Each structure stands twice: as C-alpha cells, then as structure tokens.
Amino acid sequence: MINVIKIIVADIKRLSVNVVAMVVIIGLTVIPCLYAWFNILSNWDPYGPDATKNLQVAVASSDQGIVIGNYELNVGEIIISNLKENTTIGWVFTDTAQEAISGVYSGKYYAALVIDEEFSADMISFLGGEIENPVITYYENDKKNAIAPKITGKVKTAIEREVDHAFVGTMAEVLLNASEYFATLNEQGNITGQGIEKLEQLDSDLNGLIAILDSYIALSDAADSITEAGQAVADSAGSITSLAGQMAENAQNTGATAQADIQKLKDEIDKKVGDINSKFSNVDASIATINNALNGISFGNIDTSQLQSEINSIQKAWKDEEGKGLYQMLVDAKDFIPGADAQQIYLATVAQIDGEVSNLTTDLNNLVSASAKTEAEFNEAKEKLTKDVATVLADTKTVRDDYLNKISPLEQTAINSASSTITELEKLLNYNAQSIDLVIDNLENYADLINQSKETLVKSRDEAVEMEQQLANLIADIKGVSDNEAYQKFMTLVQSDPELLSDFISSPVDISDEYIYPVANNGSMTAPFYIVLSIWVGALIMSTILKTSVKDTSGMENVKNWQCFVGRFFTTFVIGQIQTIITVLGAFLFVGIQCQHYFLFWLACAWTSFVYSLLLYSFAYSFGNIGEALSVILMVIQVAGAGGTFPIEVLPKVFQVLYKFMPFNYSMNAVRECIGGFYENTYQRCMLTLIVYVVIAVFIGVVLYHPFKILNEKIEHSKEKSGILL
Template sequence: MKVPQMIAAELRRLTASRMATIALLALMCVPVIYGALYLWANQNPYAKLDQIPAAIVVSDTGTTVDGKSVNYGQKVADQLVEDGTFDWHAVSATTAAKGLNNQKYDFAITLPSDFSRQLASASTTTPQKATVTLTTNDTNSYLASTIGQQAAQTIKASIVQEVNHEAASRFLLALADIRSSLSDAADAARQLADGAATAHTGAATLADGTAQLTSGSASLRDGLNTLATQTSDLPSQTAQLANGAQQVAAGNEKVAAVADQAGSLAQQAADAVPSVRAQIIADLQAKGVDQATIDQVMAQLDQLGTKVTDGNQQVQTAVGQLDQLSSGSQQLAAGASQLAASAPALSGGIQQAASGASQLADGSAQAATGAASLRDGLSTLADGTSKLQDGLDAGVQQIPATTASERAAQAKTIADPVALKNSKEASAGTYGAGLAPFFIALSAWIGIYALFLIVKPVSRRAITALRTPLRVTLAGWLTPALLGIIQMIGLYAIVAGALHFGVSNPFATFGLMALASVTFASIILALNVWLGSVGQFLGLVLMVLQLVTAGGTFPWQTLPGPLAALHHALPMSYAVDGIRQTMYGGNASLAVGDALFLLAWLAVALVLTAIGVIRMTHRRTLRDLQPSLIG
C-alpha cells in the first residue's frame, strides 16, 4: 500500500458514517472557532474605551489667581467629559463609591477641594503638589483598573502640561518685562555714563582750579603774614607822626601869624609911598626948592618907592605861601591824627586777613585734595557706569525680544517640549492584530491536538503487512498535516477577510501558518507513536507550556528563568515570531530562521516517529494487544 492509498483509507475511515463526518468537521472547526472568536472579541478593544463607565468627582472649591476666580478641578473635569475617551459620569463622592461597589463604574477620579489652591501654590513661596485620587475595584475588572491607572497618568500629564503652560507664560511675560526694564536701565546707564564722563571732566577742571587756588591762597597767606609783621608797629609810628605833624602845624601857625604882621606892615609901607611922595614934593616946594631939583630928588625917591612896592609884593607872596603852609600843616596834622586813629584798626584787619588767608590756604588745600579724590572717584564712576551700560546692553541682547504670539508659542512648547513620533519598523495596526500570531499558532496546535482524538497515528494494518516504515510514517503524518493545512486556510480567511487584519506578506504568512501546523502534527504524531495515550496527554501539557513561554502577550524576557529557557527551545515560540515577521512586514531573515527552526523540529519529530514505527514492526507490546481507548 502506497502513501496516498493509506491517506485515502484513513480519510474514508474518518468519514465512514454521518456522525464520523460530523465529528471530523467539528474538530476541523475547533481552531477556526477558537482563533476567530478570541481575535474577534479582542479585535480593537482600545477603540471602545468610551464605553467603559468611569466616575469623576469634583470637590474643588476653586481659588483666586491674579484677582480672578479659577476652578482648575472643574476645568479638568469638563475637558475629560468633552474628550470622551471614557464614559465619564460627574457624580458625588458617595455616588462614586456606591457605583464602584455595585459595578456601575469601573474606576473613579477624585479632584479634592483644595485642588486649585494646590496648583496655584506653585507660584508662591510654599508650593504644594496637587492631588488626584484614583479609586479602583479589581473585582469589577483588573484590566479596567489597569486602564484607569493609565488614564490617571494621562490626566496627570495633561494637568502638568496645563500648569507648565501657565507657569511658562508667566515666566516669559516676566522675562519680557525684565528685558524692557533692562533696556530702560541700559538707557539710564548710558545717560549716567555720559553724565559721569562730563562730571569727571568738570571734576578734573575743579581739581586744577583748586590746586591753583591752593597755590594762590598760600602766596596770599605768606604775603599777608609778611604785611602783618611789617605793619605791627604802624599804630605807634602813626601816633608819633601825628604828634610831630601837630607840632609842625603849631609852629607853622605861629610863623604865619608873624608873616601876616610883617605883610601888613609891608602893605602899609607900600600904601604910604604915594602920600609920602606927595608930601615930600609939597615940603620941597614950600621950602622953595626948584622944580629941577625936586625932580632929581623925586627921581631918586621914586626908585626907592618902587623897591618898597616890589618888596611888599614879595612879602605878600611869602605871607600867602606861609599861610598855605600853615593851613597844609594843619590838614597834615589832622590827617596824621586820623591815620594814627585808624592805624590800630588797619593793623588788626591785616592780622585778621592774614589769619583768614591762612584758613583759606588750609581750606583750599583740603578742597584741592577733595577735588582730586572727586576726580578720581568720578573716573571710577565713569568706568563703572560704562561697564554697567555694557553689561545691561549685553543682558538685553541675551534676552530675545518676543511678541505675545511668540511667547504663547514658546509657553506651549515649554509645557510640552517633546513630541512623540511613532516610527515603526513593522506595525500590527490593532490590538487584535497584535495578538493574532500567538492565537494562530495556538489554534494550530489545538486543531492538530483535536484531530488526533479521532485520527489514528499510524496504520496498524500497514504495520502488520510489514509495509515500509517510512511510508507508514509519512502516511500517519500527512493525514493530520493536510487536515491542519485546511484548518489554517479557514483561519487565514477569518483573520485576513472577516476581521480585516492587515497582512503584509500573505503568501509567506500562510506558508508559516501551514508549516507550524504540519510541524505540530509531526510532534504530536511522535508522542502518540511512542507513548500512546500518555503521549496525547503530553501533547496537552506541551501546549500549556508553549502557551506561557511563546511570548504571545507579554515579552518573553518577563518570564521566570526556567520558562524563558523553554521559550528558545519550543517550536510555538518560533511559529509566533515567524508569523509576526511576515504578517507585520518585519525582518525576512528572522522569518526564514524561524521557518528553519520549525523544519528542524519537523524533521526530528518525523525521524523519531519513523524509529517508533520501526520498533512497532519488530515487536509487539501489551499496548498493541490491548490498545488504549483514545489515540
């Protein structure tokens, strides 16, 4: 009997009656039903989160920020309800607690009464963390509680973003005000620097002037001191001068009086010359002297009269001069007396002037020192204000000028500085598609396992007829293998057609599904050939082991050490990975490696089955004589 004939014989046996056919069809549908129902149920649960009932409790009483009343808790609640990610219900704390207990709500979010005050405290000297309370009840649904925790984290991130946006807006506005103030300060510093430079120039001029004043006042002091020394005897000397002048004036007065008498007499003599001449002429004429003699005598006497007259004029002139001398000496005496009277005051004034000049010299010296210090200080001030101006200008340049719209954009970026860009080398698309490779592989194992409930591992008739062990082995494997491929055709139609899961490489994906099914068939065949019903049971145990080690849900790295080691040894792990690579458009070389590993399991299992068949042709066992009720 050839291999096709043995396969046909087994198929005829499986469809020999209506009930046998129904049983075969039912078992053929097991992996399709299992995989289809599970993947349908989990096709895209995250798209239906808005049907998960959740309570939100707003106890926030609000607060005042910058003179305005705000209620951040109510704002957050309104945003959550408007977002509609979950089926939110705004209720009281009591209603939320009852709803969690009677499964009306899967979880509850509570915003406490001081929520707004705690958020607003971030800009005060006593900042506090705001509290958002998540209340869950795992008896409702553990996954719902987990989703609630993720929702709470999302709410927290949203609140943090809002607070950061507001804080950044305030900071940027304050920074803009600082820049404006720095600019004003820089302008003021520029004016101050110009004023300080002008003041420094003036102070330098003042220092030079006070230095000259110091020199001049010192010379004045020295001169006045010399003058004071030289005029210290002036009062006594002027007193002596006044006494001497008074004596001279008295003597001149006496001389003038004598001169006045002499002048009077000389005037009288001069005045008497004409009358005396006439009297002489008369006397001569009376005595009978002739006229000639009289003329001779009178000529002589006229000369004498002329001399008397001229002498009188000289005397009168001298008298006038003596009178003037007497008057002048009187004035000189009066002036000398006044000088003597004023000399003490003059001497005292000179002494005071000398003392004042000394003080002026000392003061001007101090002023010169102060002016020099002022000049140096203003120089330092000028340098400092120049540096201050440069520093303020540099500070203004370091703070960029922004508009209100630019600050709004900056605050938005600061509040949420990182944009998450999902870049996928390969993408499943949906949650159900992400689980599909695992449940396809698991369904393939379950389908083969179910078939071996009615399919005979090998033909006892062929063994009895001493057919070639290789043919017996191939016939025993190809029968469930072909049925398994048919199962995979149905399952692939459900996955790609009914559920519309994206398949990047359809032919490679189905090829790996078929390879996984026929490999699983060889493994379960080997277990049945060698161990019979015990082998069938071990097939169930092996399924359970692969269920937890294949890494179909969580990454295999999260498994305990012994189970992680089994992940690298059992075939379902490679079936899952290979289907992922082809279904999602992943690494083709990894898919090839997975296929080679499955082929290695297939070859080993077939070799072991062949050995088992050879063993069965050479000897009979008690199991052959009393076959098991199953297998």
C-alpha cells in the same frame, strides 16, 4: 513504498463510504478556524479610543481655587475642562467626590479621581517657602475585571500630564504678561530708561541726607548745634519727598498727554484706514465695470472706450503722476506690521499688485491688436485681460484684510501698554515718597532728637546707607539689563503672544512617532498567536480522534513500522492542511487582518501545520494516551510562555528558559514577518528551525514505537478493565 500507498488508499475508501466519519472530518476542519477567528476579532482593538471610551471613570473636583494678585487660579477646573476634550476614556464628571467614590465601590465606575480641596493652594505653596504636594486621590476597582485596571491605569498618567500642563502653562502666561511691564515702549525708550533719571536724582538726595546725618552725629555732643542740624535734615528730607511727589505728578500728567497723543494717532490712522477702504471700494467698482464690459464684447464687436476709462481710473487711484495714492499709503503702513518677515511678505504683495495694475494697459492694447487678427488670438487676449483683472481683485482683497486684521488692533495694544507703564512708574515713585516720609517723621521733633543716644543716630544713619546702596544696586541692575543683548531678545520675546509662549513652555517637547514595522490594530498583532494556537488545537484534536495504529494489513506483504507511520499520517496531514487553508482565508477575507506577504503567510501556516500534525501524531502513535496527555501539556506551557500575549521578558524565569525550545516561538515569528514586514533572513531561519521538530517527530514515531509498544498495550488493557475510560 507500495505498502504506504495501500494504507493511504484504504483510509480514503473507509472515509468516503462512512457518512459519520465524513461529518466528523468536516467538523475537524472547521473548529480550529472558528477558534482563531473569534479570538482575533475579540482582541481587534481593545486599547483604542473607540473601545476604551466605554470604560467609565469618574472625576470630581473639590478644589476651592486661589487668588494670586488679581489672577484667580483653579487648577481643578482647568483639569476638568481639559479632560472633557479627552476621548480616550469614558470620563464621568460627578457633582461630588462621594458620588464618584461610591460609584467605584458599587462597580458603576472602574475608577475615580478626586481632586483635593486645597489642590490649587498646594500647587503654589512653594511661593510661601513651605512646599505642600497637591493631592489627587485615585480609586480603582480591581475586582471587576483583570485587564480593565491596566487600561484605566493610563488615567493617572493622563491626569498628571494635564496637571503639569495646566500649572506650568498658567504660571508662564502670568509671568509673561507681567513681563510686558519691562517691554512697554515710549518716546524715551522703555520703562527702565524713563525711570532711571528720576531714580538717580533720588539716589543723589539720599547721599545728601546721609552726609547730613554724619554731620549730625559728629555734632551730637554739641547741644547748641543739634536743633539747627535737625532742621537742615528735615528740610532736605522734605525736599526729597516733594521731589518724589512732583515726579509722581509729572508721571501722571505725562501719561495723560502720552495717552491722548497715542489716541490721536490711532484716530488719524483709523481715518487713513477709512480712506484706503474707500479707495479700494472704488477700485472694486471699476473692476466690476471692466468685467461687465468684457462680457459684452466679442470678436468683430469691440468697443474699448469704457474699458480704457475704467483701467485709467484704477491706475490713477493706485498711483497718480506724483507716485501717490493707494500704493504709497500701503507702503507707508508696513511699519505697523510686526516682524521683518511679515513686512517683507506684505511689501511683496503690494509690489505684485503694482505690476499687475500696470499690466492692465498692456492687456488692453493686446486685445485691440488681436481684434484685427484671428478670433482665436482675440479670445486669448480677452481671457488674459479677464484673468489679470481677477488677480488684481484677489490681491487687493488680501492686502485690505491684512491692513484691517493686523494694523488696527496693534494701535489699541500700544495705548494699553503705555497706560500700564505710566501706572507702574507712578506706584514706584509714590512708594519711595512714602519711604522718605518715614525719615521725615523721625526728624521733625527736634526735642526728641536731642534726647536720642549717639548709638540710635548711628543706627538711623546705617539704615539710610543701606537704603542708598539698595537703590544704587537697583539703578546699576536696570542699566546693565537694558544694555544687555539677552535683555533685548527677551523684550522681543515677551512682546509676542504670551498664551502661545505659555503653551510652548508647558509642552516644549513634541514627540515624533516613528513606527518600525507598523501593525494597524491589536487584532492583527495577536493573529500569529491565535492562528498558530488553532493549528496546534486542530492537530491535537486529530491525534485524539483519529486512530494512529494500522490494524488491517490484509493484501500487504512485509509491512514495516515506518510504512504504517507514514501511511496513516497522510490523512492527518491532509485534514491539517484543509484546516489551515480555511483558517488563513478566513483571517484575510472575513476577519481582515493586516498582511504584507499573503503567499508566504499561508506557506508559514501550512509548514507549521505539517510540523505540528506530525509531532502530535508521533506522540499518539508511539506513546498512546501518554502522548495525547503530553500534547496537552505542551500546548498549555506554550500558551502561557511562548510570548503570544505578553513579552517573554516579563514572564517567570522558567518560561524564559523554555522559550527557545517552544515551536510556537518560531511559527509565530515567521507569521509576524509576513504581517509587519521582513527583517533580513528571520523568516527563513524560523522556517528552517521547525525542521528540528520534524526530525524529533520521525524519531519518536519510527524509533521509539517498539520500546513503548508493550507499555501502551498494558495501559490500553487497564483502561478497558476500568469500564469507564475510552
């Protein structure tokens, strides 16, 4: 052991008196840390919105749009509008598709998306029975950068999501708006209940028409009876047409009357709203007077006459002796608020105000009583009255806002719904009247009927039967749906906000992110790889620059190989630890990486530095230049296949096999535990596994030194003869 100490002391003396050597040592301690810091900073957050928004991707829409009924749909414009709010990519919206494509070819844009001219039409092509897939052409410049296409590749997913959301949301909103037709209510129930009676009458008349046609067919051979039967049929059909027309006219008259009644009701409610606002204004004025009066009184100087007068005024406006006033008006208005829960909240607020108004008299009496006691009790009673007055003012404002914002808008909605219902019923009745007119046209010419064959009459009769069956099925379906519990729930659903429902249908699932061992940024994620790599690089440089063999053994007796190995390694070890502490402190203080266990982080790095320094030192000590080359090869293999940048599962099979033998694997996992958080004994297991490489290093340096000594001497001799190699 004495010889080991002598070698260490001799190395320290030689370094301390040699300026050039000290400069080299300082350089050795700084270079690895710079390598780690700058690599971590360059990878700090390349996939975050602040970085990716600088990648320009062109978007152009050639979509011509389409009209569905009265609804104009242009999915291309919807996509453009949504992407303008998306800040994850630097979207550039060009005027033409050619401009976007040319920008990709020139390298101005990393990628481009071009929406086809028939995009909207193809989106709804399924309605026509011939499905055409809508097309968005994605252009990508792979030559410009290796990683950028992977980032901009997220564009395709974003666009697909926007298209799905726009299409499903728009279709759902249109369908839900249309469904309001079935949910429109009036005095007779919904539109289905209003029309069933008329439809049943029409069905009865059609059955009568069919019976007449049956009779007419039976008498078709009797020429004398044909004219009379034809006239009967025409008269019956005419009565049906007249009935249908009358039904349509009645629907118009009833609709006009219903609209007038609803408008009259709205005018009355608007007047009630005005009355309530007037009463609320009086209450506000009284509260303001009470506040002014309260500000003017003090202990020993109290006049409550004005306070009593204004409180009486508020209580009378709120509820008179018969229980009427603002209170009853607000209670009566609860039926206009949609939803049982909302009504309960509203009534609770009104009841709360009722109690607060009653408390004002109690507060005033307490104030008068306190004026005859201490000043502290008087101030407390005054503060209580002031606070309750402010509470009344705040709560009455809440009720007034609810009244204006929730009740009045519902009145106009009811008018619009009734108008829509009447219009749809009128269309239904006019349609059936026109259908029956076609039957009349076939019956009015008696001479032609006489000439028709019996087969033609049977065909006409069958068509009438089919029409009656369809009408009967329609009536049965409407009755069945109206009485169905699911229908009632559906009516409640479609009467709510169609836009809100369409948003839910287009995006029904909300992904809840639950991050396990969260890491703040990509720089902290890559820090284990670059710090471990910098430690290896530092050890590699030392094994290349520092001499490993001990030439001067003067003053030493019986020097053994293991003593030289351990003694000379001390310098490498110290420099490696200095490299490590500088790298770790810089990562914390300068770069600012995430870390949950600072001391254990440093301990993992220090232990890694010891293992790597010893391993690479042993390579150079026993194998010479071959060992240095082996150190480089091991570094290259680990950089490519240790899972530092890409998951090991996506790498070629050879790296997956070598992965468990790489020291980088265990060092990085130990450091990752300190950054993201511990899992069971992963940290300890990684640290202990590195001992295997310590054993390998000692075996190489102590046991294999002599077998390779002759080979190393021959290699050194050949290098010197070359005159070029060091």
